[in-house]
Amino acid sequence: MKSIHFKTKLAAAIAVLAIVGTPATFSSDQSSESPLELVRKTVQTEIGPSNGNTKIIFTDRKQTSRGSQTKLIVETREGTVGMMVAENDKLLTAEQREAEEARLSGLVSNPEQLKKKQTSEKEDDERMTGIMKALPDAFLYEPDGTVVGNQEIGKPGDQLVRLKFRPNPKYSPPSHVEQVLTGLQGYILIDADQHRIAEIDGTLGKDVGFGWGILGRLDRGGHFLVEQAEVLKGRWEVTHMSLSFSGKELLFRKFSIKSDEVCNDFRPAPSNLNFAQGVELLKKQGAELAENRQRP
DSSP states (O other): OOOHHHHHOOOOOOOOOOOTTSOOOOOSOOOSSOHHHHHHHHHHHHHSOOSTTOEEEEEEEEEETTEEEEEEEEEETTEEEEEEEEETTEEOOHHHHHHHHHHHHHHHTOHHHHHHHHHHHHHHHHHHHHHHHHHHHHEEEEEEEEEEOOSSSBSTTOEEEEEEEEEOTTOOOSSTTGGGGGGEEEEEEEETTTTEEEEEEEEESSOEEETTTTSEEEOTTOEEEEEEEEEETTEEEEEEEEEEEEEEETTTEEEEEEEEEEEEEEEEEOTTOOHHHHHHHHHHHHHHHHHHHHOO
């Protein structure tokens, strides 16, 4: 299974970010591949089939203007299962945990709702696969040095090729989904050995309208950052994601989205879990967290 988070979080942005724990020191070494060839091969790896049936369980903390939520998330053969375990960095009370468990049990006992969830995940995946496929054609790329991967970005010790990108004036988006790419500029870090995206950082250099501006508009300056790393051997996942943008929906309704999400504590999960078994696994993990909190 490919990283669902990576495909569902591409949006818009730019920021000069240091590699965690060490300055972004550029090297004169470059990949032997041309920038466009490197991007094309990387996109094929990102959207291609994964190796094996490895499933994972991990912690996801998301901070928004309304506060933070921390969830345990596990992959199953019937989709992902997420259970909130903390709010504003405080573990849920017994009553809150019971309500969250009841919500998940409701999904298990309602095949129609579970099917809707699976359909929604599939549609999101298809939309973002379309955006990934557009990356080679939507932008013009130029080399901008290299950095070395670490635990949070890429693979420790691997060369990460940095490419600056800007909109390709010849690109014509096939739908409004890809329209956002026409205003995006920034940089991308690619693991040259693994052909994986380690980081993508972009900013909207102009307002971008959808449906001639009738469906909506994203304002200039909108920003996104997505970082990936090899969290288990051969398994890449998003470790950090930041979104900040504003705009209008249907001409009049203004909106503003600002969030920062960190994923960590990745561990293998049983490969044959169904959705109900995933729910039970999360309930057990949540109970263990509550029990540890009560210990002196």
